[in-house]
Amino acid sequence: MHRTVEATSDREPPSTGPWRPTAASGGNLAATVVRRHYRRAMAQELSERSELAPGVTLTTGEAGLPMIRVECGPATGSIYLHGAHVVEWVPVGRGSALWLSAVPYDGGGALIRGGVPICFPWFGNGPDGTRSPLHGFAGRLPWAIEEVRGTDDGVLVVLHLTESPATTAQWPHLFEATYQVLFGEKLRLSLQIRNTGTEAFTFEQALHSYFNVNDVAGIAIRGLEGETYTDRAPGAAAATGVLSGPMHIVAETDRVFEGTSAPTYIQDTLHTVRIAKTGAASTVVWNPWSDKAEAMPDFGDDEWPWMVCVETGNVRSDAITLSPGQAHTMTTTITLD
């Protein structure tokens, strides 16, 4: 059953930034089209406001893609406009919290491997298992800058994505996605989806966060005790189960927990990561382990022990249905204890 979300109050229409994603002809997400958006976006952004705010610059990252780099009192961080993809968050005096593969991103059609990919409007291959690309299109498109400003807690970056022929060819709905990212002592990620069309739609979503750990086989994930999961990993000990205690990872793991909203903790010798959420009922825990890591071209063969994904989302039975004009906001707040 999908959850239907109550309407939220209208807000000001987003200001248009100096550039916005334009329609990709042909309705597909060909890498060449995406790259063309970026070349144009980058040229305009760099000439018009390469210093976006004190301590905030627009620079280029892997594959020459435009990236906002934040260096403020409480934290440093980076977010690509490509996919609104956060790739770095380092609270001052602490280690880097987000894992990012050492394999350079090639700027092609895949999601950046690491950081926090956005999955929308479906997760994996979608509810019926037939959707492509994996995890939807939002993490593969250029987002527009709506706002960048310093706050008492750090730097707030607000990015924006709406439908285009490239999206409606795959998902025939009108929407407005607004992503607020606060880089501070906490990393707060808040994704609002608004139905701007005339018909209801249902979507899945996830903030597919990858975390650094010292040794994935030594961590304990707390906060999911007593919850039911399905495990899609081939060879998983059980396809479904109920966690009787803290979760440990001892093999390829791909567990989806539905109907759970309590904070989750990753306890590791490096640090404890606390992942709190609102507007989100699903948690996904993923580690590819050795064989799958070797099979993935964008994942180093030896990188899997140093990462774990604990993802905040609304997937499967937690998918969200919005009537015209309604909006839903999912927020995750990440802290290092």
Ligand SMILES: O=P(O)(O)OC[C@H]1O[C@@H](O)[C@H](O)[C@@H](O)[C@@H]1O
């Ligand atoms: O390789 P991708 O598409 O980035 O996805 C990585 C993993 O992401 C997880 O969220 C999924 O549950 C896994 O099934 C998937 O393998």
